[in-house]
Amino acid sequence: MSTDFRKSTVYQIYPKSFCDTNKDGLGDLRGVIKKLDYMKELGVDYIWLTPFFVSPQNDNGYDVEDYYNIDPRYGTMEDVEELIAEGKKRGIGLMFDMVFNHVSTRHEWFRKAMEGDPYYKDFFFFRKGKDDGAPPTNWESKFGGNAWEYVEKFDEYYLHLFDVTQADLNWDNENVRREIQKIVRFWMDKGVRGFRFDVVNLISKGVFEDDQTGDGRKYYTDGPNIHKYLKELHDMTFGTDAEILTVGEMSSTSIENCYQYAGADTGELSMVFSFHHLKVDFMGNEKWVLVPADFAKLKKIIFEWQTKMAEHNAWNAVFWCNHDQPRVVSRFGDEGRYWKESAKMLGTVIHCLRGTPYVYQGEEIGMTNTDFAEISQFKDVESLNHYEILQNKGLSASDALRIVQIHSRDNGRTPMQWDDSAYAGFTSADSKKPWIGVNGNYPRVNAASQLADPDSIFRYYQKLIALRKEVDVIAFGDIEPLAESHPSVFAYRRTYEGHELIVAANFYGRECSWKSAPDLSGFKKLIGNYSEGSVPYNGKWTLKPYETQVWYK
Numbered sequence: 229m230s231t232d233f234r235k236s237t238v239y240q241i242y243p244k245s246f247c248d249t250n251k252d253g254l255g256d257l258r259g260v261i262k263k264l265d266y267m268k269e270l271g272v273d274y275i276w277l278t279p280f281f282v283s284p285q286n287d288n289g290y291d292v293e294d295y296y297n298i299d300p301r302y303g304t305m306e307d308v309e310e311l312i313a314e315g316k317k318r319g320i321g322l323m324f325d326m327v328f329n330h331v332s333t334r335h336e337w338f339r340k341a342m343e344g345d346p347y348y349k350d351f352f353f354f355r356k357g358k359d360d361g362a363p364p365t366n367w368e369s370k371f372g373g374n375a376w377e378y379v380e381k382f383d384e385y386y387l388h389l390f391d392v393t394q395a396d397l398n399w400d401n402e403n404v405r406r407e408i409q410k411i412v413r414f415w416m417d418k419g420v421r422g423f424r425f426d427v428v429n430l431i432s433k434g435v436f437e438d439d440q441t442g443d444g445r446k447y448y449t450d451g452p453n454i455h456k457y458l459k460e461l462h463d464m465t466f467g468t469d470a471e472i473l474t475v476g477e478m479s480s481t482s483i484e485n486c487y488q489y490a491g492a493d494t495g496e497l498s499m500v501f502s503f504h505h506l507k508v509d510f511m512g513n514e515k516w517v518l519v520p521a522d523f524a525k526l527k528k529i530i531f532e533w534q535t536k537m538a539e540h541n542a543w544n545a546v547f548w549c550n551h552d553q554p555r556v557v558s559r560f561g562d563e564g565r566y567w568k569e570s571a572k573m574l575g576t577v578i579h580c581l582r583g584t585p586y587v588y589q590g591e592e593i594g595m596t597n598t599d600f601a602e603i604s605q606f607k608d609v610e611s612l613n614h615y616e617i618l619q620n621k622g623l624s625a626s627d628a629l630r631i632v633q634i635h636s637r638d639n640g641r642t643p644m645q646w647d648d649s650a651y652a653g654f655t656s657a658d659s660k661k662p663w664i665g666v667n668g669n670y671p672r673v674n675a676a677s678q679l680a681d682p683d684s685i686f687r688y689y690q691k692l693i694a695l696r697k698e699v700d701v702i703a704f705g706d707i708e709p710l711a712e713s714h715p716s717v718f719a720y721r722r723t724y725e726g727h728e729l730i731v732a733a734n735f736y737g738r739e740c741s742w743k744s745a746p747d748l749s750g751f752k753k754l755i756g757n758y759s760e761g762s763v764p765y766n767g768k769w770t771l772k773p774y775e776t777q778v779w780y781k
């Protein structure tokens with residue numbers, strides 16, 4: 229295991245969809261233990277698990293009822309302890325997902341608030357409505373509808389930026405911050421080696437005013453005390469242990485704030501997730517539309533974050549996939565003829581960047597978007613809400629379904645495809661049906677067949693992960709964008725202590741040529757996704773469909 233996070237790779241697990249060992253159709257912690265050797269073989273340093281704490285599961289565990297106990301559907305505290313110990317034996321650190329912007333309305337704090345206990349009411353945002361009884365502000369919930377829920381007995385509303393069962397915590401209350409510090413320390417004492425903080429840049433609310441131009445996000449995103457609260461959390465908890473890796477999920481953030489969040493010496497977090505590069509197939513902030521991905525914009529955003537974060541000595545988490553995103557091979561690659569080539573190409577572009585790469589379960593075997601044909605197959609609260617909202621806006625049921633199929637978070641949540649047995653080996657043939665449908669392509673797309681094939685996507689990811697450890701320019705180098713205005717090439721140069729790395733990738737399914745490409749004399753090829761080595765340089769490079777090549781000097 230590398231304890232230098234610049235050389236590390238993180239593997240993300242969505243436990244509910246990873247591996248089921250007790251045949252109830254839900255993945256569990258023993259399933260994660262069972263697959264540790266698989267992740268060891270891939271070569272990752274950390275595993276980030278999405279939440280498995282006690283929860284009513286309205287948002288699959290991002291609605292936490294009790295941060296100190298394990299939801300029995302996932303396992304027990306003994307399982308967690310064993311998982312941490314078994315990970316450690318293999319040099320893999322466990323990272324837990326801390327949801328502190330909100331709690332489940334079933335959390336004790338909220339229940340006491342609802343009983344009228346003023347101490348706990350101040351853990352949340354209870355506010356009077358407007359004179360006409362309308363909600364305090366016009367802010368929209370990220371999952372659709374107004375962000376305030378009316379409570380008759382107080383004649384007040386409480387704030388929920390997400391589901392109505394996810395009540396926002398009032399971080400301006402010092403008692404809330406102290407409770408949160410206690411939770412983080414509890415898990416540090418158990419041996420957890422890292423934390424991912426859920427939508428953590430939303431914790432500091434500003435003024436409660438109507439948003440005349442938007443959905444309200446400008447009032448609570450990167451809010452007034454955000455840096456103060458993160459520094460305090462750092463100082464009171466993980467800041468005492470320099471080896472703990474922390475990553476903040478930053479919703480609609482600004483890069484200027486990220487210099488602070490993830491600066492090498494700002495005393496906040498190790499790194500940040502930002503999402504602007506994954507909105508290139510949105511219309512502005514509107515996700516529930518069908519527009520083709522804008523490649524020029526994708527490059528521009530990634531290069532901006534790469535170069536400016538470097539200038540400010542701040543660190544990115546780099547990624548395409550997580551449990552909230554469609555599968556990247558379906559999104560920016562090709563599920564069909566160039567499935568393998570495009571999956572490898574996309575992996576290369578991320579893994580050679582300046583930042584810590586994250587691999588989301590199934591990405592390393594080229595898993596694709598769901599093949600769900602009916603709305604009833606979708607489970608995600610956000611998708612189901614927006615399916616209704618789209619129809620209320622006048623779209624037909626089939627047009628609304630098409631949009632959901634493309635953008636749904638469930639695309640990343642179907643069961644991990646382990647082999648070609650029943651239910652893709654996620655659970656056994658005599659189990660209850662998996663909680664969400666298995667993608668029908670599992671006989672072809674699965675881990676067992678990838679492990680057996682030396683030329684597979686899995687084997688390629690394994691090499692990418694190993695290269696970051698072996699070749700310092702990947703971990704430590706500066707970055708310079710290349711081919712910035714080329715319509716199909718994504719290319720960049722990394723440099724470090726006299727060494728140089730050139731990465732080039734064709735993002736499309738047609739051969740292309742890159743004129744005025746760099747001269748490669750003295751370079752050797754480190755990795756690429758076509759075996760027949762096309763000699764690239766003769767004044768220009770020619771790249772086959774979805775071809776990528778990485779050269780080193």
Ligand code: GLC
Nearest residue numbers: 287290327390426427551552
């Ligand atoms: C984050 C999580 C997402 C969750 C939301 C609310 O964006 O990644 O899955 O629904 O926060 O907690």
Ligand code: CA
Nearest residue numbers: 248250254256
């Ligand atoms: Ca289970």
